[in-house]
């Protein structure tokens with residue numbers, strides 16, 4: 001047992017920290033720290049910055065232009081990025097599609113698409129869920145019928161995160177209705193500019209446009225855009241989902257959110273004293289600190305096991321559940337900490353460079369809506385109930 | 398022992414429920430919330446005509462109700478429809494006037510009841526959080542007679558549209574002493590009064606108010622010396638009860654929607670309501686909601702009977718409401734899945750109101766602490782509402 005980072009790992013952390021200090025655009029950092037809206041070019045600039053340093057594709061091996069980092073290095077990187085106030089890395093191309101193409105894609109697909117993910121030519125979105133196929137993803141009905149050298153796609157995807165920024169979508173489509181539902185699914189790469197595609201916004205509970213519906217009306221997709229074999233898409237999708245779930249513990253996000261909470265609790269007053277000194281609030285904070293402290297080690301234990309080869313399966317479900325619940329709890333406490341000033345909400349103040357005077361403390365405006373928005377964490381990426389089913393099933397129950 | 402409401406209250410409940418069902422779908426609520434005022438003046442007049450505003454006040458003040466149970470019944474109905482019209486502000490303002498106003502100011506209450514005047518209460522301050530006695534705004538005697546107010550007020554409900562404001566200000570004493578607080582009736586257009594209105598996360602509107610040397614007549618001061626804090630506590634008590642009842646109504650609406658969804662949404666070839674884990678979690682909510690209903694009854698009864706443990710009962714109700722409201726909000730969203738995260742589907746608006754009710758008039762922790770303090774200082778804890 002040795003819980004210390006090695007000197008190499010510490011030096012690695014220093015490297016990242018210095019890079020972010022020097023190079024992360026301070027306006028972007030401010031936006032993230034103030035919980036303001038990020039636009040497409042904010043993400044693009046952030047990706048481009050990492051790409052110049054070779055740090056964009058943290059889960060990819062070197063041969064494809066990735067970092068080749070191990071899980072501990074990735075963890076350190078995530079922590080430093082969050083602490084520095086960097087935006088998240090948009091995961092669809094980098095963490096989801098990339099690994100699938102490396103494992104199951106054709107040489108031509110790899111050669112064409114992987115570099116375009118790195119240099120920002122393509123913005124991918126994830127076309128899995130449908131109105132009738134959420135937790136029961138295998139019941140999806142968007143159809144692809146082969147006609148000569150194209151597939152003709154009809155149907156609808158939904159919840160497509162940042163689909164309005166994307167020029168490409170990877171989709172699970174039904175190519176057969178024989179056998180079990182899982183056996184008739186294929187994995188298609190679709191150009192969003194194709195005729196017959198329509199993207200419609202879904203406004204979420206905080207009033208923001210983050211997800212979309214994507215409609216397909218006789219959309220023609222060249223057959224070479226099929227990944228792997230027809231009707232084997234479910235296998236690839238599951239592979240992708242395990243990748244989606246690594247890093248899902250969100251330790252970096254929670255750590256940063258907890259730091260923010262601590263800072264706020266030191267300046268918010270209750271009866272003239274810092275809220276952090278109020279026994280009721282302090283007890284709430286201490287509880288979530290304890291949870292996070294334990295989870296950091298759970299996370300690293302699982303990461304260490306993954307580094308020595310055993311694949312994270314049930315463990316990633318565990319991390320997903322605990323990680324999301326902790327993040328949501330921190331959001332809850334931050335909202336609580338504000339007292340009456342959790343109530344005001346000035347939408348325009350979410351734009352950088354607005355000239356609205358803050359209502360109440362200058363950190364207050366986005367807090368309540370962040371709490372509401374992050375209710376999504378326990379719903380998407382496989383709901384927490386589904387994760388529990390997975391764990392229970394693995395126990396033979 | 399009798400847990401049924403009298404005839405008059407049953408009628409109030411029926412009138413409100415039927416009117417809201419027919420005239421106040423969520424779409425209309427959103428339209429009203431998005432209007433400049435944050436509500437519809439036209440709808441407010443209609444509510445007044447129906448007697449719903451009058452239900453907040455006793456007969457002696459020109460109303461048709463005014464008991465804890467009247468208020469509870471009405472606000473529960475308002476909560477089921479997420480009404481954004483200014484009942485809450487009017488209850489606060491009107492109750493203070495009813496208790497403290499001079500005979501010549503009585504007409505104001507009549508104007509509240511007929512919907513022609515909105516009176517809100519500017520009490521909370523940027524530093525006061527939920528502490529009722531924390532008032533830094535100052536009221537000083539003007540050498541020429543009357544008063545001068547100086548200070549800042551925070552998150553005043555409907556403070557941007559109210560025609561009149563009842564402003565609390567310190568006449569003497571230290572910042573968090575109950576004694577020394579005065580209440581003043583101020584015209585919202587008074588010179589030196591500035592207000593900055595904004596939307597609140599839960600669909601209403603509020604305002605920050607700056608009082609910069611606002612000059613008032615002698616008659617602006619409400620009540621006799623030393624009466625203000627007790628009156629404030631009473632009015633806030635009624636408004637706290639109202640919030641608990643509103644939350645109860647919103648909880649019912651949210652769980653009704655959820656039950657319907659559990660029964661109809663299919664995944665894996667079956668309705669999701671057939672999954673036992675979801676059944677249990679849903680049932681848990683119903684059990685907790687019944688607890689809220691019971692404590693609301695305890696609190697309303699303690700107000701109406703003038704029970705000595707009334708403040709404990711009210712804080713117990715607000716504490717429990719805060720706890721259960723968060724649970725209901727989070728769980729009904731989770732049980733729905735992604736659909737509940739949308740603006741369109743509607744559940745989210747109930748969830749938002751349920752969670753944010755905790756930020757009005759003291760949150761779960763504030764009222765838990767208050768229960769502890771009241772029990773310690775006065776020995777008044779759960780002496781039991783059932784006698």
Ligand SMILES: Cc1cc2nc3c(=O)[nH]c(=O)nc-3n(C[C@H](O)[C@H](O)[C@H](O)COP(=O)(O)OP(=O)(O)OC[C@H]3O[C@@H](n4cnc5c(N)ncnc54)[C@H](O)[C@@H]3O)c2cc1C
Nearest residue numbers: 126128129134135159160161380383385731732733734735
């Ligand atoms: C903000 C947001 C962004 C998203 N982004 C994307 C995206 O980019 N691409 C994409 O493809 N999808 C995306 N999703 C969709 C997401 O993956 C689904 O919402 C999720 O899979 C749940 O499906 P559902 O919403 O249809 O809920 P349902 O599957 O209908 O579930 C409803 C409830 O039933 C429970 N439940 C379902 N089955 C069981 C069971 N067997 N046992 C116990 N409980 C069960 C669920 O846990 C949930 O509580 C996003 C969702 C959200 C909210």
